[in-house]
């Protein structure tokens with residue numbers, strides 16, 4: 001994608017959602033770290049269901065250790081890989097106390113040294129908790145970056161490094177959320193909603209999805225309400 005098109009690409013995503021937010025619920029950097037660690041191979045919705053009651057009583061590493069692994073497992077048993085994740089959360093809580101005075105470090109290497117915390121989790125925590133312009137490449141960002149030709153790459157790391165270079169500086173802080181939400185609600189894995197996408201004219205995907213018959217046949221009055229789907233609008237539709 002050309003540089004000028006990339007600028008327009010992010011201008012349009014920003015116009016739809018000027019202050020994008022992630023969908024994982026948390027109350028402080030520690031609970032964010034735990035929520036992101038629990039979200040590996042699980043949906044944000046399933047994590048939020050489990051962590052809602054958990055974070056009401058546990059919001060520090062000390063309280064997590066006091067709760068203990070067995071009780072923690074009970075809170076998160078609806079999340080995939082909960083046994084391993086419970087072990088990791090207890091172990092990372094111990095390390096946070098031992099090495100960082102119970103605080104979440106604002107440092108990639110220190111974060112990645114925690115059990116169950118990889119580059120993606122560290123990037124999310126650095127971005128959301130500390131406002132660093134990092135871009136965590138998940139399955140949605142990987143797909144959108146390749147499909148659109150915004151920042152193609154064979155691995156998540158290659159895509160992350162390509163995004164680092166290509167995303168305009170003033171868009172880096174929110175790029176992670178814009179791309180995730182675009183992938184989650186518009187540029188869907190199986191059937192992207194190209195007919196309702198604000199960046200369709202900039203996107204390099206060749207097999208764009210045509211409008212479904214229902215959309216084509218919809219009364220002009222309805223269609224004129226909005227040519228493009230915002231993540232917020234798509235979420236509202238999905239909730240109906």
Ligand code: SF4
Pocket residue numbers: 147148186187188192193194195197198199200201203204205208209
């Ligand atoms: S046009 Fe289609 S493939 Fe391209 S970004 Fe939009 S939804 Fe995704």
